[in-house]
Amino acid sequence: MTLFAAVEMAPRDPILGLNEQFNADTNPAKVNLGVGVYTDENGKLPLLACVKAAEEQLLAAARTRGYLPIDGFAAYDKAVQGLVFGADSAILAAGRVATVQALGGTGGLKVGADFLKRVNPNATVLISDPSWENHRALFTNAGFTVGTYPYYDADKKGVNFDAMLACLNAAEAGTIIVLHACCHNPTGYDITSAQWEQVIAAVKARGLVAFLDMAYQGFGDGIAEDGAVIGQFVAAGLDFFVSTSFSKSFSLYGERVGALSVVCESKEETARVLSQLKIVIRTNYSNPPTHGAQVVATVLNTPALRAQWEEELAGMRNRIKAMRGALVEKLKAAGVTADIDFITTQRGMFSYSGLTKPQMERLRGEFGVYGVDSGRICVAALNEKNLGYVADAIAKVM
Numbered sequence: 504m505t506l507f508a509a510v511e512m513a514p515r516d517p518i519l520g521l522n523e524q525f526n527a528d529t530n531p532a533k534v535n536l537g538v539g540v541y542t543d544e545n546g547k548l549p550l551l552a553c554v555k556a557a558e559e560q561l562l563a564a565a566r567t568r569g570y571l572p573i574d575g576f577a578a579y580d581k582a583v584q585g586l587v588f589g590a591d592s593a594i595l596a597a598g599r600v601a602t603v604q605a606l607g608g609t610g611g612l613k614v615g616a617d618f619l620k621r622v623n624p625n626a627t628v629l630i631s632d633p634s635w636e637n638h639r640a641l642f643t644n645a646g647f648t649v650g651t652y653p654y655y656d657a658d659k660k661g662v663n664f665d666a667m668l669a670c671l672n673a674a675e676a677g678t679i680i681v682l683h684a685c686c687h688n689p690t691g692y693d694i695t696s697a698q699w700e701q702v703i704a705a706v707k708a709r710g711l712v713a714f715l716d717m718a719y720q721g722f723g724d725g726i727a728e729d730g731a732v733i734g735q736f737v738a739a740g741l742d743f744f745v746s747t748s749f750s751k752s753f754s755l756y757g758e759r760v761g762a763l764s765v766v767c768e769s770k771e772e773t774a775r776v777l778s779q780l781k782i783v784i785r786t787n788y789s790n791p792p793t794h795g796a797q798v799v800a801t802v803l804n805t806p807a808l809r810a811q812w813e814e815e816l817a818g819m820r821n822r823i824k825a826m827r828g829a830l831v832e833k834l835k836a837a838g839v840t841a842d843i844d845f846i847t848t849q850r851g852m853f854s855y856s857g858l859t860k861p862q863m864e865r866l867r868g869e870f871g872v873y874g875v876d877s878g879r880i881c882v883a884a885l886n887e888k889n890l891g892y893v894a895d896a897i898a899k900v901m
């Protein structure tokens with residue numbers, strides 16, 4: 504009898520497991536539309552020119568690698584704040600935001616979840632139905648009971664906003680509401696700024712805790728446009744959480760560059776919150792890694808590199824939009840008569856295609872086209888070379 508005799512085999516991660524299956528597939532025509540990764544027109548993961556330039560600067564400076572402070576590289580945290588709240592934000596000037604560097608957006612969510620568990624241990628967490636798979640697991644593992652608020656409306660091919668709002672308006676005070684700031688994963692459907700105002704009113708009236716997950720800033724309609732919701736929360740005078748990820752927007756997935764920002768009531772409160780965030784970090788991984796944060800800080804804090812980043816990000820955003828339009832065209836050309844124009848109204852990397860699990864299984868089995876069983880496909884992985892093949896395959900299973 505070994506110590507691990509009773510350890511059960513855990514299920515594979517639904518999305519990363521799909522990757523393993525894709526890698527093992529010998530079909531030469533296979534296309535991976537499963538994982539949320541942006542690939543360029545040649546199907547390659549890009550290394551942004553602004554990142555390369557920043558890395559060259561960092562290499563030339565031959566920086567040593569001491570420990571970073573627990574809350575991360577100060578110039579990075581400041582750059583994140585400027586990006587998320589606007590450099591001339593009054594709450595930044597008032598010292599009302601605690602920002603810590605985190606291991607990707609996931610790390611930001613996890614530090615926030617662990618902190619919330621200390622502050623409000625009996626709160627329930629509500630995530631959208633459906634949501635990014637890891638939201639539920641992450642908040643459950645942090646010790647919370649996780650429920651959902653209605654979001655996707657399959658018939659309408661959009662958001663069931665009335666049901667969402669009704670749910671928020673019935674939630675108990677202190678309930679933590681995880682909201683996708685933009686480019687909703689997996690559906691691709693976002694709510695309008697007028698609808699955000701109603702969400703904010705509900706959060707305020709019910710005393711809810713908003714946790715905004717911003718993993719795709721710049722992939723929807725633009726950096727400022729996608730971040731506008733943050734300004735709406737600030738204007739409402741709310742305390743709230745924002746997790747930031749640069750995995751996609753800098754194509755720095757493996758560097759694990761993200762952050763958590765907590766908006767507080769006062770400078771003094773911010774100091775107390777920051778001190779607790781640091782304990783969460785110290786007792787988990789002590790302090791974050793150096794490289795990715797230095798790259799991002801260098802880009803964001805150097806005007807020429809920042810301009811280059813904005814251009815490269817716009818390039819990724821516009822290419823995705825072009826692929827959405829091209830997919831619709833090719834599907835129509837392949838004989839699809841159902842209404843598929845919703846693909847072009849969705850935002851971000853994903854499209855909730857409406858395809859069923861058996862259809863997704865056929866796509867994988869017969870065509871080597873890998874999407875998630877929920878029908879989610881990553882449109883950011885489409886390109887001129889694989890588009891026709893993917894559209895034909897989808898048309899055949901529809």
Ligand code: PMP
Pocket residue numbers: 539606607608609610635683688716718748749750756760761
């Ligand atoms: N939130 C959402 C909604 C995401 O889609 C992702 C990435 N798939 C993350 C958070 C996590 O991002 P990261 O890879 O930076 O941890």
